[in-house]
Amino acid sequence: MKILLIGATGLLGKAVMKELEEKNEIIRAARHNADVEVDITKPDSIKRMFDQIGKVDAVISATGHAHFGPLEEITPELNETTIESKLKGQVNLVLLGMDYVNDGGSFTLTTGVIMDEPIYQGASSAMANGAVKAFAKSAAAEAPRGIRINTVSPTVFQESSEELRAFFPGFEPVPLNKVALTFRKSVEGVQTGQSYEIY
Ligand SMILES: NC(=O)c1ccc[n+]([C@@H]2O[C@H](COP(=O)([O-])OP(=O)(O)OC[C@H]3O[C@@H](n4cnc5c(N)ncnc54)[C@H](OP(=O)(O)O)[C@@H]3O)[C@@H](O)[C@H]2O)c1
Secondary structure: OEEEEEOOOOHHHHHHHHHHOOOOEEEEEEOOOOOEEOOOOOHHHHHHHHHHHOOEEEEEEOOOOOOOOOHHHOOHHHHHHHHHHHHHHHHHHHHHHHHHEEEEEEEEEEOOHHHOOOOOOOHHHHHHHHHHHHHHHHHHHHOOOOOEEEEEEEOOEOOOOHHHHOOOOOOOOEOHHHHHHHHHHHHHOOOOOOEEEEO
């Protein structure tokens, strides 16, 4: 399969790459140091990326910035950074990428546990995760040509920094290889409209 992996240079992206690269051709995308440059906050940049690479069998988003901060300090402007990236960025990959996905292909987007299990300072991220999950479920129901759409909702990764893991007291971190396996299930399997919760 030919797979476009956005966020390929990050923690999650590298793990997904490792899981899928043996059997598939992977095109790595990110803002820097990748096969193709893209900024998902800019629709023109997404369009350019798809024009550049042409048709693929699967699009994976292992990216999406979200603002973390106490609720009373979240301004509309700070919240907008989450909306632009984790929410609209990922949704626009589907809206602008549909014509570039082969029949029977797939989109797999990334959400996160915070939408179901609140953590301190997580409201903005939870908003985007829930929206992406709901969008994907609904879009999967009417996607053309047998195209499938799923989301992966991991808890905090074992490999994340100590600083990040401290935001998740009492949560059991999950190893990235387990999260990456779920991306494989989404890409190489038959399911659609799923939100895979990885604890
Ligand atoms: N870390 C965790 O424990 C955890 C847990 C649950 C869910 N998640 C979710 O998993 C996803 C990936 O997290 P991560 O920890 O792997 O992040 P990361 O290590 O910071 O990697 C982010 C990746 O996305 C790319 N990127 C960032 N902004 C972009 C943009 N505007 N356009 C295109 N590419 C962009 C980065 O490369 P460039 O900077 O070069 O663009 C990089 O490849 C996020 O949605 C995160 O919320 C993470």
